[in-house]
Amino acid sequence: MNVNVSTGKPRLTTSAMIASIAEAGQRTKAAPFGHALCKVAEERADIVGMTADLSKYTDLHIFAQAHPERFFQMGMAEQLLMGAAGGMAKEGFVPFATTYAVFASRRAYDFIHQVIAEEHLDVKIACALPGLTTGYGPSHQATEDIAIMRGIPGMTIVDPCDAHEIEQIVPAIAAHKGPVYMRLLRGQVPLVLDEYDYVFELGKAKLIRDGRDVLIVSSGLMTMRALEVAKAMAGGDADVAVLHVPTIKPLDERTIVREASRGGRLVVVAENHTVVGGLGEAVAGALLRAGQAPKFRQVALPDAFLAAGALPTLHDRYGISTTAMVASLKAWLA
Amino acid sequence: MDRRPLPIGRGDNLLRDLSVHADNIRRYALRMGEVQGQGYIGQALGIADVLAVAYCHALKLRPSEPEWEGRDRFLLSHGHYGIAFYAALIEAGIIPEKELETYGCDGSRLPMSGMASYTPGMEISGGSLGQGLVIAVGMALGLRQKNNPAFVYNSMSDGELDEGSTWEAAMSAAHHGLSNLIALVDVNRQQADGTSVNILGFEPLHEKFAAFGWFVQRVDGNDLSAVLAAFDAAREHAEPRPRVIIFDTKMGKGVPFLEEREKNHFIRVDADEWQKAIAVLDAKGAVQ
Ligand SMILES: Cc1ncc(C[n+]2csc(CCOP(=O)(O)OP(=O)(O)O)c2C)c(N)n1
Ligand SMILES: [Mg+2]
Numbered sequence: 001m002n003v004n005v006s007t008g009k010p011r012l013t014t015s016a017m018i019a020s021i022a023e024a025g026q027r028t029k030a031a032p033f034g035h036a037l038c039k040v041a042e043e044r045a046d047i048v049g050m051t052a053d054l055s056k057y058t059d060l061h062i063f064a065q066a067h068p069e070r071f072f073q074m075g076m077a078e079q080l081l082m083g084a085a086g087g088m089a090k091e092g093f094v095p096f097a098t099t100y101a102v103f104a105s106r107r108a109y110d111f112i113h114q115v116i117a118e119e120h121l122d123v124k125i126a127c128a129l130p131g132l133t134t135g136y137g138p139s140h141q142a143t144e145d146i147a148i149m150r151g152i153p154g155m156t157i158v159d160p161c162d163a164h165e166i167e168q169i170v171p172a173i174a175a176h177k178g179p180v181y182m183r184l185l186r187g188q189v190p191l192v193l194d195e196y197d198y199v200f201e202l203g204k205a206k207l208i209r210d211g212r213d214v215l216i217v218s219s220g221l222m223t224m225r226a227l228e229v230a231k232a233m234a235g236g237d238a239d240v241a242v243l244h245v246p247t248i249k250p251l252d253e254r255t256i257v258r259e260a261s262r263g264g265r266l267v268v269v270a271e272n273h274t275v276v277g278g279l280g281e282a283v284a285g286a287l288l289r290a291g292q293a294p295k296f297r298q299v300a301l302p303d304a305f306l307a308a309g310a311l312p313t314l315h316d317r318y319g320i321s322t323t324a325m326v327a328s329l330k331a332w333l334a
Numbered sequence: 335m336d337r338r339p340l341p342i343g344r345g346d347n348l349l350r351d352l353s354v355h356a357d358n359i360r361r362y363a364l365r366m367g368e369v370q371g372q373g374y375i376g377q378a379l380g381i382a383d384v385l386a387v388a389y390c391h392a393l394k395l396r397p398s399e400p401e402w403e404g405r406d407r408f409l410l411s412h413g414h415y416g417i418a419f420y421a422a423l424i425e426a427g428i429i430p431e432k433e434l435e436t437y438g439c440d441g442s443r444l445p446m447s448g449m450a451s452y453t454p455g456m457e458i459s460g461g462s463l464g465q466g467l468v469i470a471v472g473m474a475l476g477l478r479q480k481n482n483p484a485f486v487y488n489s490m491s492d493g494e495l496d497e498g499s500t501w502e503a504a505m506s507a508a509h510h511g512l513s514n515l516i517a518l519v520d521v522n523r524q525q526a527d528g529t530s531v532n533i534l535g536f537e538p539l540h541e542k543f544a545a546f547g548w549f550v551q552r553v554d555g556n557d558l559s560a561v562l563a564a565f566d567a568a569r570e571h572a573e574p575r576p577r578v579i580i581f582d583t584k585m586g587k588g589v590p591f592l593e594e595r596e597k598n599h600f601i602r603v604d605a606d607e608w609q610k611a612i613a614v615l616d617a618k619g620a621v622q
Contacts, residue, residue: 014370014439014445051527052496053493053496053525053526053527053533053534054526054527055527056527056599057526061527073527073532073533073534074534075496075533075534076463076493076494076496076497076525076526076533076534077496077497077498077534080498102462103462106462107462135446136445136447136461137445137447137449138449138459139447139449139459139460139461139462140447140461140462308445308446308447308449308452309439309440309441310439310440
């Protein structure tokens with residue numbers, strides 16, 4: 001931790017692009033995406049890696065080092081990256097195209113929509129800095145990437161929780177036919193789900209722990225937070241269940257409806273994403289269509305341009321830190 | 335105590351003054367880097383000479399009135415160069431020196447990536463790279479429409495040459511004969527994944543911009559007299575074309591141990607090296 005020279009106090013700093021979301025002392029694994037992709041590529045000659053000047057920041061450099069002849073540096077040109085990935089797919093290759101989530105979802109959207117998705121091409125878009133995982137301000141905070149991608153017919157969307165899950169997701173999406181948008185955690189990535197004997201299945205929601213009072217439905221790093229919340233509240237505050245939904249589209253509505261209609265629990269959807277158009281609204285729609293209306297709350301980012309600053313400060317301010325979630329849950333249960 | 339900006343003008347001592355301004359900008363940037371323990375300091379040291387000429391010579395500004403209608407507009411398209419830009423704003427007297435202590439901290443007006451809503455004198459929120467030149471075309475059209483004689487300067491990185499939008503804007507600026515638009519390109523040969531030419535070759539750059547219809551100059555961006563002459567020529571050029579100055583710069587310029595360090599998007603700086611770098615600049619100042 002950096003220290004203020006004049007006061008001697010530790011200072012919260014804006015997390016750099018190279019920073020990890022892991023907390024001090026947390027178990028981690030380095031570059032799980034890059035290593036998993038190398039493994040798949042050893043068995044499949046059609047896998048290629050492409051990036052827009054961000055291989056080092058998406059862990060694709062691991063693949064580039066292992067398979068330089070199958071790595072294509074496209075320059076900082078995201079529209080080109082996605083359009084060319086579509087072109088490679090038309091010639092029979094399966095590109096894993098990486099950049100930051102903001103630049104794939106915003107800058108290259110039409111190219112993803114028209115070149116890749118409209119022809120249901122086999123392109124896997126893997127994006128670092130999903131949701132609020134950098135303090136650089138709106139230019140780098142992909143708070144609405146899932147809403148954008150959900151609007152594309154036939155787009156599969158996955159939001160892994162940790163390194164254990166990323167290792168399983170990469171071969172699964174490589175085997176899946178069609179376009180995939182994957183939210184990427186890179187660098188030193190937390191290891192959480194191995195403790196729960198968790199197995200990823202594309203399109204399946206999984207109950208990670210059961211509980212009588214609250215059901216948290218979550219994806220991505222918010223599942224890690226949900227599990228911390230469950231532990232923190234286990235002392236007598238509430239018995240919290242956690243349903244992990246790593247595949248956001250297509251949504252496992254059956255499992256979600258089944259769990260949400262069981263036992264009269266408060267249903268809380270927790271996502272690292274704006275309240276608009278993400279997992280929360282997808283779950284709400286599924287429940288209403290199934291005739292279920294449990295008490296329902298959302299832990300999500302506000303519909304606003306978020307501030308720049310240190311990530312822990314921002315996660316607290318916008319309600320997605322463990323402490324903030326515990327406070328929200330207590331208020332909703334009171 | 336705020337360091338007062340030196341007198342700005344065209345005297346005999348102009349080059350010497352500009353070199354003092356440039357090193358002040360370097361010192362401020364280093365002090366901000368020390369606050370966060372990281373930052374784009376290689377870039378800041380490299381572009382300090384260009385910013386000194388811009389902010390202490392070329393731009394029409396009112397430091398106490400950053401939104402003055404008659405000002406020349408300076409767009410920081412490469413928002414990650416905020417650290418360099420804030421240093422220039424301090425040197426120009428637009429933001430107080432003591433504020434650099436807050437660089438990148440919660441609640442600061444000086445976020446790590448430049449944003450218009452945070453900082454006086456910051457015209458746009460850059461950072462999503464490749465947007466500045468596009469915005470500059472619109473502002474230049476708007477100024478011309480209003481009969482406002484101000485210039486629009488768009489400062490950008492060589493990585494931004496990769497983006498298609500840059501070349502859409504380049505073609506448009508020439509099409510509209512935007513002689514009030516001056517693009518400043520920092521060719522530091524560095525991008526996120528490595529050396530620019532290995533990421534996406536953009537040379538021959540002079541010929542490319544010329545073919546797009548621009549008045550082009552290419553100079554050593556760390557040679558103050560060349561930088562100064564290029565700014566003057568860009569403003570005074572008579573043809574109705576947009577102008578671009580391509581600056582070849584050296585990351586880490588002015589601090590030999592950083593000039594020689596292995597080049598990266600983030601140059602490594604150890605905790606004790608910020609002050610050492612400032613001491614190098616101080617020693618150079620004492621000799622002058
Ligand atoms: C549209 C867009 N794509 C990608 C990025 C991520 N990014 C930030 S800096 C950078 C390198 C671009 O090259 P340059 O600005 O020349 O880098 P530098 O000289 O500062 O090393 C990249 C790819 C971005 N900010 N914006
Ligand atoms: Mg560069």
